Amino acid sequence: MPQIDFRQLMDSARISAVHLEMRDTYGVGDEADDFERWRATGDRDVDPGSAYWTPWVELISRAHARGVRVRRARVVSEPVTEYIRYEHAGTPVNLFSGEEVRWLPRRLAATLLLPGADLWVFDGRTVLFNHFTGNGEWADPGMELRTEADVVEGCVHAFEEVWERAVPHDEYKIR
Template sequence: MLSSVPGFAELLGRCERSAVHLELRDAYAATDRFEAWRRGERIDWTDRDSWWHPYDQLIADTVARGVVVRRARVVSEPVSEYIRWEHYVTHANVTAGEQVRWLPRRRATAIPLPGNDFWLFDDALLRVHHFSGEGAVVEDEITDDAEAVKLCSAAFAVVWERAIPHHLYKV
């Protein structure tokens, strides 16, 4: 395991080929954006300046450098309210250049999955997210442990193969 945890932008900046993100939770800690959506507020997708965030620009810049950025979400069905919101805001991820797919949890039974969400950079370096029971980030861990990388890479590949592209997945 590596000792320090570089920031996400630094990790993505070092990335040369691929960055993949696997999400396994049905809910994360509530944000102001999620609470606004729950109150019925919707994003004007035609007004990019109103919703384009530094994260979106970071992804767009990374994709422009030739790095493939993919995100897969394993979700229970019927989906949670949080996942309905995530599906809605994924428009921003896709616009920024991420490829996103959704895998119904019932189709994941035979997949050896890691216990935590993660980012895997260039099939070599993992940023593992540790969450509280309520979905708040407790800690991020960086590791290049070969076994952990192998498990996470293999899990993501199978999830990606079985998952449904964002534009086809209905919540």
């Protein structure tokens, strides 16, 4: 199976890139140091120029500069997990980069038919599924590309349904 290059997918987007996140916890991997510091102090790295954030900020800023609309919707259980609190604390950098971010309490998603995995949809034509283990680490394989019209259409529809119900980041209060 060929290696999937997320950065190449994002750099080739011309119209839109949407991200649907549905887990309450993720393995922290490259976030481990920042996560532990946040747990100990409550301070999260929100410097867009930091070594941690710069690659993401540059990637999303390039997309935004080309006119790509980048949206992220997070479906979360309430009260939220410690990891979701951590994500929420870092979201200002996503916004700074040009992303739009919304939060949907899981109880408000109960009547939606959602995919079984987190995903990205690029230009409404390509779906990148993100596969995780039960404890939130990357599965093997961790990513799967799909372009079948019915799969893409279903994922686009699911994202838009979540987006319509979700609360913009600046209005979402952590519970």
